[in-house]
Amino acid sequence: MTSLIVRAATRLLVGLLLLFSIWMLLRGHNEPGGGFIGGLIGATGFILYAVAHGSKAAREALRLDPRSIAVGGLGLALLAGVAGFLPGDGLFAGQWLFIGATETDKGTPLSTILLFDLGVYLVVLGSVLALVFALEEEV
């Protein structure tokens, strides 16, 4: 149905978009970016794939039901929020873990904030794809 050009370009672009979306997600901690915009870019990759190869193929490439991804992401974000409460801080307060930290070096900082952002990423990715696939398959 679609042209060879679209399909060939898609093969290159999908991987690039997905990689870019993860870069956006990680960059969002201190600079413009984050889970929301990352999720949108990631969804663009799969939408492009659906345009080139049909939504059935895109669903197979995604492997999971997009709605499950969205709800799973919601759960992840919720857990990250509640995790802030457990050590006695407020809800959604960030908790940090510095792996290999020394006097001068912070090591590898891990935080519940990243977990929350990842949740947002999955919510956006899942719900946008659920909507677009549903519209694609309507006709």
Add this chain to the structure above:
Amino acid sequence: MSDLLLPLPILIAFATAILAFFFRSGPEGRWISVAGSVAMLIAAAMLLSQVLTDGIQVAQMGTWAAPFGITLVADTLSAVMVVITGITGLAVAVYATADISPEMEESGYHALFQVLIAGVSGAFLTGDLFNLYVWFEVMLIASFGLLVLGGRRVQMDAGIKYVTLNLISTIMFLSGIGLLYGVTGTLNMADLHQKVQAADPGLVTVIATLFLVGFGIKSAVFPLFFWLPAAYHTPAFSVSAVFAGLLTKVGVYAMMRMFTLVFTQDIGWTHGLMLWVAVATMITGVLGAAAQTDFRRILSFHIVSQIGYMVLGLALLTPLALMGAVFYLVHHIIVKANLFLVSGVANRIAGSTEIDHIGGLYRGAPLLAFLFLVPAFSLAGFPPLSGFWAKYVLVKASLDLELWLVAAAALAVGLMTIYSMTKIWGRAFWKPHPGGTVPSLGSLSASERFFLLSPIAGLAILTVVIGLFPEPFVQVATRAAEELLDPSAYVTAVLGAPVTEVAE
């Protein structure tokens, strides 16, 4: 304690949504939804009791101090609205166990429903303007999903109109937020209250008008109400009941919050405009309803007309009028959700919501007829039901200000409401069924009867109780109105004692 209690209703609703989604293919999903609604109602009731004993509750999310982080605030109005959300949510969740088909459950009805409840509660509890926008979006996405669930052509048609017009509203709202941030440099509502005093009043009035249009579309006031009667009669009955009860009222709530806390520089323009919008809304809504013959379309136009009363209370801006508006808000949510639930049962046993195509409900299902009569009379303002007090207070408030025309309009609209309710009563209940059959509740199984009728009966009892014992409800509404008119307690609760800022 309040740090946990404030976000708890929202968290419970989200957690319920997640659980209900993963158990969507079996009957467990609907019971998770009911259990979650019960838990959410309990959390909301605890919040209300704490607000009533200890005053305004504030929680800073992520321990970022106001005005930098997102603040959740529960004053009396917010807490009351969250409790009403819980009551409506529970009633509809119980009703949905018998109303929603397994196919719709499989598509994630219960999860979307709980996300909608979370969005509504969030909008009532937030003290941050941008956060309010986010909750509006959460509500919009969830309600769009619910609206098109089932995928019939009319639903798609309604869904597109609904989403397009609501997107225009959110764009207005978002531009207003952007401009306001540009002018004041803050989005915390309590902080805004202080900062707008110093801003250019002309500019603030322009922004206020932008907000008025944005919230006006959301709450379906004249002349921006077209999306509502175009959409509310198409989805499943549980869905339209929760829409009718809660969605437009979030717009009214947002209007009440912003136009008492932030935009009070030019009351002559903003609230004067609101007054005539309110009167026009009441009249067009009720006239629109007179022309309809579909059960749900009549009720939809009545939502529009009733919104007019609430906006009227806000526009008059006296303690009595605001009290009336708050009372009206609570009364209306209960009654309107209930009427939509009744229309669902009528559709089940008589086969249609088109009142010319059905009939004989009084003869075949006298219990349902009685359960219709209570909220219908309450809507029209018959004593001793809750609607009587709501209308009485608002008419009294307009008479106190010597606005004779406004009071006359409010009374005339009440009369016209009776006309519409009598039309439904006469054609759907009294007239014999044109198909010659006698619709009866016996055509439902015993469990279906129980789960469909008990929420209706519960809400009907609630409107009778409010009507017979209005005193405690009036006291709470009065307190909410006082807090709205004098925001200093709200501001102090969020930002701390009003000292001039000194760097430490």
